[in-house]
Amino acid sequence: MKLNLLLCAALACGTALAHATPDQPSDYGWSMSLTVPAGAGVARLPLPKEVYLHARTGNLADVRLLDRDGQRLPFAISTPPAQANTQRSSIAARIFPVTGSAAGGGGLQNVEIRTGNDGRLLSVSASAGGGTATAGKTLQALILDIGPQTPGSRIGALRFTPPANAGDYSAQVLLEVSDDLKQWDGAGTTTLNWLSNSDTQTLANDSIVFAPRAFRYARLSWQDGQPLVFAAIAAQAVSQTEAAPPRASIVLQGVAGKQANEWRYATPIAIPADSIALQFAQANVVLPVTLGVYRQNNYVPQRRLHLQRQTRPAQGEYFDPLLSTSFYRISDAGKERVSGELAMPVVQTTQWILRPQTEGTALPASAPSLRLGWTPETLVFLAGGKPPYRLVFGKADAQPVAQPLSQVAPGYRDGELQALPIATVGALTARAGAADVAPARQEKGPPWRLAALWAALLLGVGVLGFFAWRLLSQMKQEQPPH
Secondary structure, three states, X not given: OHHHHHHHHHHHHXXXXXXXXXXXXXXXXXXXXXXXXXXXXXXXXXXXXXXXXHOOOOOOOOOEEEOOOOOEOOEEEEOOOOEEEEEEEEEEOEEEEEEOOOOHHHOOOOEEEEEOOOOOEEEEEEOHHHXXXXXXOOEEEEEEEOOOOOOOEEEEEEEEEOOOOOOOEEEEXXXXXXXXXXXXXXXXXXXXXXXXXXXXXXXXXXXXXXXXEOOOEEEEEEEEOOOOOOOEEEEEEEEEEEEOOOOEEEEEOOEEOOXXXXXXXXXXXXXXXEEEEEEOOOOOEEXXXXXEEEEEOOOOOOOOOOOOOOOOOOOOEEEEEEEEEEEEEEEEOOEEEEOOOEEEEEEOOOEEEEEEXXXXXXXXXXXXXXXXXXXXXXXXXXXOOOOOEEEEEOOOOXXXXXXXXXXXXXXXXXXXXXXXXEOEEEEEEEOOXXXXXXOOOOOOOOOHHHHHHHHHHHHHHHHHHHHHHHHHHHXXXXXXXX
């Protein structure tokens, strides 16, 4: 019985020692204070550029959100979607009355319509077959010219302004729309009405709303009530455009590489670069280059742009070309032509290597700057624990703790996630002795904290083993002889 208790105690001791102590800001090289909007249970934080510059892991495994006691806040890392920008505008329609019996039965057989070459409606009048317009003719319909629409724009409503001194009014109207003044589609019906008094005019319903659609012309006819030429009719246009998520970029300075005639650019490992460009200090330069990285011979290469053939060595390091292109900066008659950013598959590395495309071609005396671009990810987190909070990062041996989004914000739809309140961060704070940038390679071997943890674990097991041996010896001495 005593032996079993000792073994259980040893197991509990080992388990307790094996588990890491709560995270503290002092365990990480860098930290930023985090402020959450009041009342927010779930919030989001677009990852600041500083995180990518100082994180020590390529997958952001060393990112933590900590409360005042060092307890971790649950969070998920997600890629921000493209934002849809909705713009609303009012377009004044040009109004053309149709009189007489021309609109009878909903047709336009006896109406003469003149348009310009650009589709602009010029006039609407009774044709010779319909007789000339007279005072006895009554208003039958209104034809509206909304004008050309911008790509992606849709009309979703018409708003009516009654004529001055119109008095009380009520009528049921039918709206039809067309793009060519020949084929008409019903868009909707509504009852327009308003009341007037001696002080002011009170509108009860002055618009017709329908499913947004694109059209150039509209026809308004009356199903009930007195036809009326309105003082103004305005079309309510809605357009949506997608805006790409905010981008981040960094400009790196080159130094001489391992081999002659190559430049090396030290790069923070956490940056998921998906665009690249060169910036030249001098004018009138065209530079065909190959950009790549150094790999070990057991690396499985990723997809490349304009890949050159590369022979790998049997052992050791080799140059892996990822893309070949020409960058330039040319001044011509006061105008400057500059090569833009080149899109590429995401590359994460600790250094970029630049070489001339053609062997024997010399590189410029001074290295051009290398610009990398990427789309920062978003942290969605549960604002629990005890504020104030801190965002910490910069620990090479950290294990990932990010959770699936469904476990951090269960039941939230895409629109709700985009509408979450946004947390803000304070100034970047460095722990004493923290490196300014992430090291080129992660150190080999266990860090000192992990080594100390294993040493304590082994010492505890040794002490428990000694007491177990003493207890077994005593039990043998106490056993009566047979």
